[in-house]
Amino acid sequence: MSSAARRAYFSSAWAVAWRYLHNLYTKPAVFVPGLIFPLFFLAAFAGGLSSVSDVPGFDYYDFTAFQFCFVLIQASALAGVFVGFSIAGDFEQGMGRRMMLATSNRSAIVLGYALGAALRLIVVWVIITGVSLLAGMTVRGSGLDIAGMYMLGLLANVAALFFSAGIALRFRSLQAGPLMQMPVFIILFLAPVYVPQELLTGWIEPVAKVNPVTALLDGARSLLAGEPTGLLLAYGVAFSLIAVMAVWAMRGLRKAEVAG
Amino acid sequence: MSQESNGIEVKGLVREFKNGPRAVDGIDLTVEPGEIYGFLGPNGAGKSTTVHMLTTLLPPTAGSAKVAGLDVATEGSKVRKVIGAALQEAALDPHLTAREHMKLQTSLHGLPKEERLKRGDELIERVGLSEAADRRVGGYSGGMKRRLDLALALVHRPRVLFLDEPTTGLDPQSRASLWTEVTRLSAEDGVTVFLTTQYLEEADQLANRVGIIDAGRIAAEGTPAALKSEIGRPSVEVVPRDPANRARSQEILDQFGTAVPAARDALGIRLNEGIDELVGIVRAFDSANIELASLVLNEPTLDDVFLAKTGRHLEGAGEADSAEMPLPDGETVNA
Ligand SMILES: Nc1ncnc2c1ncn2[C@@H]1O[C@H](COP(=O)(O)OP(=O)(O)O)[C@@H](O)[C@H]1O
Ligand SMILES: [Mg+2]
Numbered sequence: 001m002s003s004a005a006r007r008a009y010f011s012s013a014w015a016v017a018w019r020y021l022h023n024l025y026t027k028p029a030v031f032v033p034g035l036i037f038p039l040f041f042l043a044a045f046a047g048g049l050s051s052v053s054d055v056p057g058f059d060y061y062d063f064t065a066f067q068f069c070f071v072l073i074q075a076s077a078l079a080g081v082f083v084g085f086s087i088a089g090d091f092e093q094g095m096g097r098r099m100m101l102a103t104s105n106r107s108a109i110v111l112g113y114a115l116g117a118a119l120r121l122i123v124v125w126v127i128i129t130g131v132s133l134l135a136g137m138t139v140r141g142s143g144l145d146i147a148g149m150y151m152l153g154l155l156a157n158v159a160a161l162f163f164s165a166g167i168a169l170r171f172r173s174l175q176a177g178p179l180m181q182m183p184v185f186i187i188l189f190l191a192p193v194y195v196p197q198e199l200l201t202g203w204i205e206p207v208a209k210v211n212p213v214t215a216l217l218d219g220a221r222s223l224l225a226g227e228p229t230g231l232l233l234a235y236g237v238a239f240s241l242i243a244v245m246a247v248w249a250m251r252g253l254r255k256a257e258v259a260g
Numbered sequence: 261m262s263q264e265s266n267g268i269e270v271k272g273l274v275r276e277f278k279n280g281p282r283a284v285d286g287i288d289l290t291v292e293p294g295e296i297y298g299f300l301g302p303n304g305a306g307k308s309t310t311v312h313m314l315t316t317l318l319p320p321t322a323g324s325a326k327v328a329g330l331d332v333a334t335e336g337s338k339v340r341k342v343i344g345a346a347l348q349e350a351a352l353d354p355h356l357t358a359r360e361h362m363k364l365q366t367s368l369h370g371l372p373k374e375e376r377l378k379r380g381d382e383l384i385e386r387v388g389l390s391e392a393a394d395r396r397v398g399g400y401s402g403g404m405k406r407r408l409d410l411a412l413a414l415v416h417r418p419r420v421l422f423l424d425e426p427t428t429g430l431d432p433q434s435r436a437s438l439w440t441e442v443t444r445l446s447a448e449d450g451v452t453v454f455l456t457t458q459y460l461e462e463a464d465q466l467a468n469r470v471g472i473i474d475a476g477r478i479a480a481e482g483t484p485a486a487l488k489s490e491i492g493r494p495s496v497e498v499v500p501r502d503p504a505n506r507a508r509s510q511e512i513l514d515q516f517g518t519a520v521p522a523a524r525d526a527l528g529i530r531l532n533e534g535i536d537e538l539v540g541i542v543r544a545f546d547s548a549n550i551e552l553a554s555l556v557l558n559e560p561t562l563d564d565v566f567l568a569k570t571g572r573h574l575e576g577a578g579e580a581d582s583a584e585m586p587l588p589d590g591e592t593v594n595a
Contacts, residue, residue: 008370015367026355094351102368104337
């Protein structure tokens with residue numbers, strides 16, 4: 001790429017990101033839902049329900065911190081899902097075509113959405129981390145541990161984003177919203193949300209055992225506690241999910257291009 | 261690049277939708293550089309599908325198309341640099357202002373930072389939206405949205421411009437101002453314009469050349485004048501004051517031409533020779549002592565051309581709505 005072409009490329013990508021963020025800012029209805037569930041969880045558990053941690057066998061150091069890890073993964077994944085909503089909305093509105101026509105190199109559009117999604121994610125992290133700290137969460141992990149924990153959040157975000165983008169690009173309508181949201185919700189709740197996996201009983205126990213989110217949660221919780229364990233599994237699962245979802249999303253992109 | 265390469269060349273273009281019709285069924289057409297080409301056809305004829313293929317939004321199923329000398333299938337990224345398009349559904353974000361749309365569009369096209377603001381303001385001014393520039397587009401009228409969409413399509417000074425039904429649903433005034441702008445683009449800036457329409461007058465008055473499309477095929481192509489003269493002679497409609505004279509009136513008319521369908525109460529013929537015969541017709545009715553309530557001379561229209569080529573009238577020939585019913589606010593039912 002010549003320097004002029006490179007400038008044009010990043011200019012296009014930034015334009016896509018700018019509109020995405022501008023939308024979040026002018027239409028709270030697009031931004032708020034992805035935050036409501038995580039914040040609701042924090043509020044519920046930081047308060048009355050924290051007596052769960054008195055259950056014998058619960059040996060994590062801080063129940064708010066324990067819940068925070070779930071909220072981090074949940075909020076990150078939902079932020080990714082809502083990027084899918086934006087993509088579907090843009091196609092429905094015809095904005096997708098405007099972008100496809102105006103960008104000479106279309107990968108700039110993908111980069112733009114990714115940029116917007118990353119900035120959104122940072123805002124979400126700042127909010128939930130701030131609320132958790134205010135609620136009295138204590139942190140034991142080192143700086144590196146914490147970075148590793150947020151990294152797991154980022155990977156969950158990217159996997160969910162690819163998943164929902166794949167659906168958005170296939171349906172190109174906001175009506176596909178529930179199809180993006182429900183599976184992510186379900187897989188999140190089929191993980192050890194309230195208590196460690198060892199304390200789960202009944203049908204959910206074997207389900208949680210094979211649920212990839214469990215590995216992410218365990219990894220994040222061990223990092224926050226400063227006693228990293230199972231990281232190979234956590235990162236391995238995260239990257240595999242992303243690889244599968246990337247293929248799903250790219251195929252969706254081809255379908256969208258061919259369908260007009 | 262030279263002006264000569266600004267045309268469009270389409271050969272055997274086909275688009276077949278999965279579980280759908282053969283929306284474009286093998287069309288050939290040539291658009292000369294700098295001309296306004298009117299692509300006329302009813303709802304569902306395949307106009308938008310053609311535009312989507314020519315603008316690289318949709319890959320053709322078969323055939324080839326070159327825009328500004330570039331292949332739309334293999335040189336999409338180069339094509340997009342030299343074309344501008346205002347699609348049928350003006351893709352505007354109701355939450356953004358006109359100026360914000362300009363910011364978005366100029367950045368998407370990668371205009372240098374210094375130029376963006378200037379170019380945006382210049383175009384907003386050009387389409388007469390300066391006063392509304394900082395208002396959200398959600399509150400715009402249909403005409404204002406169309407004009408903004410046109411302005412957005414021009415930010416990178418395209419050499420070939422695609423306008424898909426730019427005036428459908430607009431009031432006559434907005435339509436006229438859009439026509440003026442399109443004419444100016446072609447005449448002063450040398451932009452090649454490919455414009456689709458369901459309106460006869462629009463193709464007739466605005467286009468240098470017209471292609472008539474019906475059910476995915478080109479039914480006729482040429483300058484409006486050539487197409488009309490190909491259909492030939494004008495027609496005459498008379499209404500006798502006394503309905504009892506209908507039969508005799510028809511006999512008189514038959515000497516001057518061949519009968520064609522006419523409005524209720526009226527009798528119509530296509531003249532054998534031309535308008536010179538009008539005098540003879542008037543004299544014949546006079547000497548037969550038949551009083552006429554009206555006598556109308558109809559020059560052939562593009563609708564006659566459409567009728568002659570497809571066996572149907574253009575108006576109402578579409579899938580769903582009629583071209584005669586513009587919906588408020590520039591919305592159309594055409595998908
Ligand atoms: N994405 C699509 N999938 C299936 N059929 C389509 C699609 N787009 C258009 N069509 C059909 O193709 C035909 C031509 O449509 P179109 O090009 O939009 O016509 P026009 O623009 O002339 O009104 C119509 O029968 C329409 O229903
Ligand atoms: Mg159309």
